[in-house]
Amino acid sequence: MVIQTEGLTFNFGSQTVVKSLSLQVPEGSIYGFLGPNGAGKTTTIKLLLNLLQSQEGNIKLFDLDFHANRQEILSQVGSLIEQPAIYGHLTGRENLQNRAILLQASKKRVDEMLSLVRLSQAADKKASKYSLGMKQRLGIALALLSDPKLLILDEPTNGLDPNGIIEIRELLKTLVSEHNKTVFISSHLLGEIERMATHVGIINNGELLFQGEMKDLEAISQPLVHIETTNTVDAANLLTKNSYTVIEINDHYLSVTYQSKEKTGQINALLNKNGYTVYSIHKVQKDLEKLFLDITQTPAK
Template identity: 60%
Template sequence: MLQSVIQTHELSYRFADQQVLDKVSLQVNKGSIYGFLGPNGAGKTTTIKVLLNLLRSDDQNVFLFEKEISANRSLVLAQIGSLVEQPAIYGHLSGRENLKARAILLKVKDDRISAILDLVALSAHADKKAKNYSLGMKQRLGIGLALLHDPELLILDEPTNGLDPNGIIEIRKLLMRLTSEEGKTVFVSSHLLGEIERMATHVGIINKGKLVFQGTIGELQQLSNEQVIIETNDLVEAANTLLAGGYPADITEEYVTVPFTDAEQMGAMNTLLVNSGSTVYSIRKTKKDLEQLFLSLTQPL
């Protein structure tokens, strides 16, 4: 049986007269990378602050490590590392000194500092002042600070925000390594949909405070309708030919599209078009990527 690390039961939250979260029920299991997606203002950061008990739910419906957080705050938070917004880094200190200062507060042994520097790939820059770090290095140092006390759960709010492609790849590889090699569970919010698709095992999509999807990456992709994309010399003529043959064809700016059934269907349509005089440049199967699915799930409610 999978162990629950994060669980909320119909979590709702209001600011004055604004409903920010509306019956959000999250399920995050041990060892997963859970990508939390949503447009700006959807409720992602509010959810994270409730999970970290920075904002409190009066309904006692937030459970971390199967313990209600309000009644077990110290015990639960001791098992969590977090990075919300910008990492709290002292620019005049080196990366090693930043970790040392945090280690003293947390009563963590010095040998953990070297292990963290190695884990976040900063050993070669350990004695360089943090103010001279690139943005990606600062983010990795921030994650290192969050990992210093060896938490079971890492909660990150937009950790790749503002990074260049190399920085994004570095963070992605780090998070994947934390789950595969270190056994951590990662809950990460992001607006970079392609990145979530590449690294997450599970996804939750929130829109206007409501959780509109939750499941594995595979389950999300299964929501897409596979289509046959046909490139031909005359889109209108090809579409009419297919319609006459019983295929529900549609036209985009560049292609004729037909809902995919199987490989035999594709072959039959290709034969029909060629026999009717159409020139078929290409015919292939495709489906919506995560971004298109995200957009379809976050249309105005």
């Protein structure tokens, strides 16, 4: 295991922010650490990096105890926590160069990182003039500078445009598949984690609700068909009669369990044939809240 924690607990005053967390992050995985804002994701990451001192439990990275092997561990970890930590009065290149001094990385490596995150053009611009997306990319370049075995990224796609998000996703996949890295990535977006993670841990109110491989989560997280139509209540009755499972109804839309493309087409045809106008019909992922409900209601395996 690259990251292994046991009974990790952290209190802010009287409030317990992380409760007895036991993470298992295998080597070569992209581990999606999923949870709503305020669930304790950033706190957990800061505990992993020893920026916060845990009150209970222990942390092992690369099977080494953190306290006894702090420097050895940190030399193999690259991290990006919350907002990227960037000196605004320095240029993008100088920010990397400064970190290169501390990590004894070469100038060539700095240039490679700049081109990797497509900042070569803007390298000599002051970082305070960067857009949020550029800052985020510079933050990722800083995390990758030491060529770490483990990358810990806290909401790295925040503030990125869709192209940027896709690039980061592809980059992380390449790092794992071709360079044998392990990535620990936090997010509050299920869709984002689903697209790249091999493993997933779900945290809510400081507690780990689910941990396992992505395919295990997919079994729980069934997508829905979201239908906007006239007279949703009657339409729902019609669908129920035709043995579709209706999950949710309100004045504007209804949702049924997604089965397949063909079935979705059949629902559309059925509604049309019975005089309901379908304004829209599409597949949606369950949002996190519903997923949490499902998970908490699923008996523990």
